[in-house]
Amino acid sequence: MNVEITDLTRRFGRVRAVAGVSLQAGPGVLGLLGPNGAGKTTLLRTLATVISPSSGRIRLLGRDPGAHRQRREIRRRLGYVPQNLGYYPGFTVVEFVEYFALLKEMPPATVSRAVASTVERVGLGDKATAKLRTLSGGMLRRVAIAQGIVNEPELLLLDEPTAGLDPELRVEFRALLRELGQRATVVVSTHLVEDVGSACARVALMDRGRVVFHGTPAELSARAEGTNAAGDAPLERGYSAVLAESRS
Amino acid sequence: MTTHPTLAVLARYADGGPGLDDAAVWSVEVHLETCADCRARLAGSTTGPTRALLERVAAGLDRGIAAGPPPQPVRRPWSALHRRWLVWALLPWLTMTAGVLGCALLLDSLQTALPSLVLLLAPVAPLPGVAVAWSRRADPAWELIAGTPATGLTMLLRRTAAVLGVVVPLLALAGAGTGASLALVLLPALTCTAATIALGGLTGVRRAAIAVGAVWAGAVVLPGIADAELPVVLRPGSIPLWALATAALVAVAGARVGDYRRLSSYN
Incomplete structure (x- = not known):
C-alpha cells in the first residue's frame, strides 16, 4: 500500500480538523469526497508532509514521513497540487515548472525535457513563455497540475483540482487523472461527485x-437504495444517504 | 490569423501551397507557431511522399545524433531564478536595515558620549531579513515548496546567505565608519544569526529572531545605553568567545537538521 494512515488526528487549537482517520490506498485514483470543512484539505496537507499529524501513524510509499531522510525520499516521489496555487507572477510557465522540478531534486540533465513534455501534456505548450500574471484561472490550475506531475510522482495529491476549470477542461482533466492512476497512487479531494464517478476507482x-465511507463509487451509489436521499444522480444520492446516516 | 485554418487549407499547405496566395501561407505559418492542435492536424494532412521525406530526414537526424557526442546537460542559472522573488520580498527589510545602520552611524558621530550604536545594533541587523526569508507570508508558493525535498535546513541556510550577502557589506561599511574591529562588528552578527537558526528548529525562525533580538536588546543594548559604556561582550577580548559560540550554534543546527521540516513561521 502506498498510503497507510492509522488513527490520524490533526488539531488546530481546540478544533480537531481530522479526527482518528484510518485509510489505505494502493495504485489507482482514490476520491476524497466531503462537504466543506470535512477535513479533506487538512488530510491532504498532512499526506503532502506540509503539516505534521497531532497523533496517529502515517506511512507513505513504504516510508515514515516523521523521519528526516525518509521524508526527503517521499517528497522526491510526491506530487502535490494545493487548493490555492501560490505563485510568482513574474515567472513564466516553464520557469515555474522548472523551479519545482529542481526543488524536487530531479537530475538537472532531465529537467528541460521533463518540463517541456509536462507543459505540453497539460495543454499549455502555446503559453510556455507566458508570464503567470497573464494567465486565466483555468490556465493557472493547469500550471499547478504541471508542477505536481513534472517528476512523474508515485503519489499524487490533488486538492479540488477541477475547481475553476470549464466543463471541457474538466473532462480532459479526468482523462489525465485516469492515466496517472494507472502508474501512481492518486488521491484527489473534491466536492464534485461527478469527478469521483468518472475518474476514481x-x-x-x-x-x-x-x-x-470507504469503498467503490458503485458501493456508494448503492447506499442510497431504500432511502429518500436527495440528489440528481445515484452517486449524489449515495453521498447524501451516507452523510445523513453519519449525522443521525 | 485568429481562427483555425480549415482542413482543406491545411492539406493544401502540406502539399506546398497550391491555390494559396503568399498572405494565406504566411497566415497559416503564423497560426501554426502558436497552435499545437493545428500542428497535429497538419501532421495528419501530409501526403505519402511528404511523409516518406520526413521519415528519411528523421532517420538521418537520428543517425547523426547517435554518431555525435552525447548532449551536454544544460545548466540553468537556477539560483538566480529562485532568488528573483526573494529579492523583492526582502527589499523593504534590507532597506530598513541599511537605514537603521545609517542612522546609528550618524548618531555615533554626533553623540560621542554614548557607546557605539553601530556596535550595539550590528548583531541583530541580519535577523529581520532572516525571519522574512523563512516566512510563509513572504513566499506566495510556500505550500508548494513545503512539500518538496529541498525544503529544510539547506534552503534556510541558502536564504540566510542571501540576506548576509547584503547585510555583511553594510555592516562592514558601517563598522569602518566607527573605527571598530571588523571582527567585533561581524562575529556577533553571525552568532545571533546562528542562534536564530538553531533556536528556529524548535520555535520557528520568526519567533526565534524575535526572541534573540529581544534578549539582545534587554541584556546588552539597553544596559549599554543606560551605563553609557560599551558592554563587556562587545569589547575586543570577547572575539574568541563569539567565534566559539558561532561554531557551537552552527553545530547544534546541523545536528538537528530534521527539525526544519517545512517553510513556515512556526517550524
Missing part, C-alpha cells in the same frame, strides 16, 4: 474530520 467520504 475508490472513494472515501469524509464528514466532520472522520471517514464515514
Whole structure:
C-alpha cells in the first residue's frame, strides 16, 4: 500500500480538523469526497508532509514521513497540487515548472525535457513563455497540475483540482487523472461527485474530520437504495444517504 | 490569423501551397507557431511522399545524433531564478536595515558620549531579513515548496546567505565608519544569526529572531545605553568567545537538521 494512515488526528487549537482517520490506498485514483470543512484539505496537507499529524501513524510509499531522510525520499516521489496555487507572477510557465522540478531534486540533465513534455501534456505548450500574471484561472490550475506531475510522482495529491476549470477542461482533466492512476497512487479531494464517478476507482467520504465511507463509487451509489436521499444522480444520492446516516 | 485554418487549407499547405496566395501561407505559418492542435492536424494532412521525406530526414537526424557526442546537460542559472522573488520580498527589510545602520552611524558621530550604536545594533541587523526569508507570508508558493525535498535546513541556510550577502557589506561599511574591529562588528552578527537558526528548529525562525533580538536588546543594548559604556561582550577580548559560540550554534543546527521540516513561521 502506498498510503497507510492509522488513527490520524490533526488539531488546530481546540478544533480537531481530522479526527482518528484510518485509510489505505494502493495504485489507482482514490476520491476524497466531503462537504466543506470535512477535513479533506487538512488530510491532504498532512499526506503532502506540509503539516505534521497531532497523533496517529502515517506511512507513505513504504516510508515514515516523521523521519528526516525518509521524508526527503517521499517528497522526491510526491506530487502535490494545493487548493490555492501560490505563485510568482513574474515567472513564466516553464520557469515555474522548472523551479519545482529542481526543488524536487530531479537530475538537472532531465529537467528541460521533463518540463517541456509536462507543459505540453497539460495543454499549455502555446503559453510556455507566458508570464503567470497573464494567465486565466483555468490556465493557472493547469500550471499547478504541471508542477505536481513534472517528476512523474508515485503519489499524487490533488486538492479540488477541477475547481475553476470549464466543463471541457474538466473532462480532459479526468482523462489525465485516469492515466496517472494507472502508474501512481492518486488521491484527489473534491466536492464534485461527478469527478469521483468518472475518474476514481475508490472513494472515501469524509464528514466532520472522520471517514464515514470507504469503498467503490458503485458501493456508494448503492447506499442510497431504500432511502429518500436527495440528489440528481445515484452517486449524489449515495453521498447524501451516507452523510445523513453519519449525522443521525 | 485568429481562427483555425480549415482542413482543406491545411492539406493544401502540406502539399506546398497550391491555390494559396503568399498572405494565406504566411497566415497559416503564423497560426501554426502558436497552435499545437493545428500542428497535429497538419501532421495528419501530409501526403505519402511528404511523409516518406520526413521519415528519411528523421532517420538521418537520428543517425547523426547517435554518431555525435552525447548532449551536454544544460545548466540553468537556477539560483538566480529562485532568488528573483526573494529579492523583492526582502527589499523593504534590507532597506530598513541599511537605514537603521545609517542612522546609528550618524548618531555615533554626533553623540560621542554614548557607546557605539553601530556596535550595539550590528548583531541583530541580519535577523529581520532572516525571519522574512523563512516566512510563509513572504513566499506566495510556500505550500508548494513545503512539500518538496529541498525544503529544510539547506534552503534556510541558502536564504540566510542571501540576506548576509547584503547585510555583511553594510555592516562592514558601517563598522569602518566607527573605527571598530571588523571582527567585533561581524562575529556577533553571525552568532545571533546562528542562534536564530538553531533556536528556529524548535520555535520557528520568526519567533526565534524575535526572541534573540529581544534578549539582545534587554541584556546588552539597553544596559549599554543606560551605563553609557560599551558592554563587556562587545569589547575586543570577547572575539574568541563569539567565534566559539558561532561554531557551537552552527553545530547544534546541523545536528538537528530534521527539525526544519517545512517553510513556515512556526517550524
